Amino acid sequence: MSEELVPTIVDLDDLCDMWDPYDLLMTLKENDPSFKITLFTIPKKCSKQLIRKYAELDWVEMAVHGWWHTTGETLSWTHAECREKFEQAWRMGIRANGFKAPKWIISDVCREVARELGWYISDHKSNRFRTKHKDERVYITDLRLRNSNEMRIHGHTHNVTGNGIEEAFNMFLLPRGKFEYRFISEVC
Numbered sequence: 001m002s003e004e005l006v007p008t009i010v011d012l013d014d015l016c017d018m019w020d021p022y023d024l025l026m027t028l029k030e031n032d033p034s035f036k037i038t039l040f041t042i043p044k045k046c047s048k049q050l051i052r053k054y055a056e057l058d059w060v061e062m063a064v065h066g067w068w069h070t071t072g073e074t075l076s077w078t079h080a081e082c083r084e085k086f087e088q089a090w091r092m093g094i095r096a097n098g099f100k101a102p103k104w105i106i107s108d109v110c111r112e113v114a115r116e117l118g119w120y121i122s123d124h125k126s127n128r129f130r131t132k133h134k135d136e137r138v139y140i141t142d143l144r145l146r147n148s149n150e151m152r153i154h155g156h157t158h159n160v161t162g163n164g165i166e167e168a169f170n171m172f173l174l175p176r177g178k179f180e181y182r183f184i185s186e187v188c
């Protein structure tokens, strides 16, 4: 009998033209053909070509990561502006229906717009006890559930905070055939 596969969710922040880890992701895919990943993508820092390149891959999902990726930018967005940004990002091809704020600094407006559109919010561990609306979709990064063997692996497209895909490559390079990869959109 084959061993039970470990459900595994991998995500990277900060996909943009400047930080494009394409070759490293290809190496992970070659290492395990079942590999899948969610990439949090910075809409205003991506060329059409970059988005098209990833949109073609059925093992990659792009979610929205801020707009310009400036610290606290989400705090000034009105409801209409936030909704327009989410929809514009979707039209650009960033279509996981998920959002993460740069540095985790997110407003209630963003949460509300996400809820209206049926999008998930990827949130920080420190927010895991927030009271949630019944329709909210939330993915808590790095969470370890006591009675689950699920793995959540989070990093960056560039070398920062020690979890960049290059600097921490061994954290992402898991043995083939032991893990069942899932997009964030599949688990929240």
Ligand SMILES: [Zn+2]
Pocket: 013, 014, 065, 069, 102, 103
């Ligand atoms: Zn970021």
